[in-house]
Amino acid sequence: MRLALGPVQYYWQRTDINHFYETMLSTPLDSIYLGEVVCGKRHALRAPDWLELAQMLAEVSDKQIVLSTLTLLESNADLSWVRKICSNSKLLVEANDMSAVQLLSEARLPFACGPAVNIYNQHTLAYLMSLGMVRWTVPVEMSSRQLAAVLNACEKKPEVELFAYGHMPLAYSARCFTARHLGLDKDNCAYRCMEYPHGLPLESQEGEALFVINGIQTLSGKPLNLLHHFPQLCERGIDILRLSPQWQQMEQVIDAFDRARRGDLHPQLLPPGVDGYWCDHPGLELIARSGTGTPA
Numbered sequence: 001m002r003l004a005l006g007p008v009q010y011y012w013q014r015t016d017i018n019h020f021y022e023t024m025l026s027t028p029l030d031s032i033y034l035g036e037v038v039c040g041k042r043h044a045l046r047a048p049d050w051l052e053l054a055q056m057l058a059e060v061s062d063k064q065i066v067l068s069t070l071t072l073l074e075s076n077a078d079l080s081w082v083r084k085i086c087s088n089s090k091l092l093v094e095a096n097d098m099s100a101v102q103l104l105s106e107a108r109l110p111f112a113c114g115p116a117v118n119i120y121n122q123h124t125l126a127y128l129m130s131l132g133m134v135r136w137t138v139p140v141e142m143s144s145r146q147l148a149a150v151l152n153a154c155e156k157k158p159e160v161e162l163f164a165y166g167h168m169p170l171a172y173s174a175r176c177f178t179a180r181h182l183g184l185d186k187d188n189c190a191y192r193c194m195e196y197p198h199g200l201p202l203e204s205q206e207g208e209a210l211f212v213i214n215g216i217q218t219l220s221g222k223p224l225n226l227l228h229h230f231p232q233l234c235e236r237g238i239d240i241l242r243l244s245p246q247w248q249q250m251e252q253v254i255d256a257f258d259r260a261r262r263g264d265l266h267p268q269l270l271p272p273g274v275d276g277y278w279c280d281h282p283g284l285e286l287i288a289r290s291g292t293g294t295p296a
Contacts, residue, residue: 166244
């Protein structure tokens, strides 16, 4: 079982991003994804900057470095950004929308598909593999049962990556929720989402964590944590577990999953999080409360 660090969802300062990835090089990760995936207005690092950072990391590390593309394209500038990332011919690219898939397929380059590309059956998997897809990150709302059904129906499958820890990316909108919350126009947002390195929490009327607002993106209010299910993840034929970057204690998260793959299961090392989607329940529920918990 390999461990991958997903792309940063939040808007961090350039110095913080550089320091974060420098720290990640000393962890037992196998792959690192990087690139802006949420908002093309974020300018701390533009496409050339991400390319330069990715190439530098690839030169100094034996980890696989993957470049991720924007998920929701809203302008010609966004499309130009995606073109620059896809025109890179040295590093694997994660396509997060179908325009990136088309660009990579036309260039006859192998690519990965991120969780925002809607793949829910073996027919779509086969079609995208015919275009050059070599890795599939499972949608966050797909359950263990549904995944097993898809993989069992495949004549040939790509590498399977599963989002295993972090606030789940649930939706993207043309509206910027952070700007609206602050009473700003989206076009004059002043890049205020940089003030919220964890995103903006949104609670229900009962005070329960419901969502996290992150610019145009909506994340789950509580982080997904599938560490309790590690033995079953191995049985499902999953090749890679994705851990989503967080502002603090990322090394502890990586260490807990690394211990699990080495046979040392201690789920109490991390906050419990939620696992509802994986267990065919509402996503905000926690089903497995011990290392023996398994979904129906």
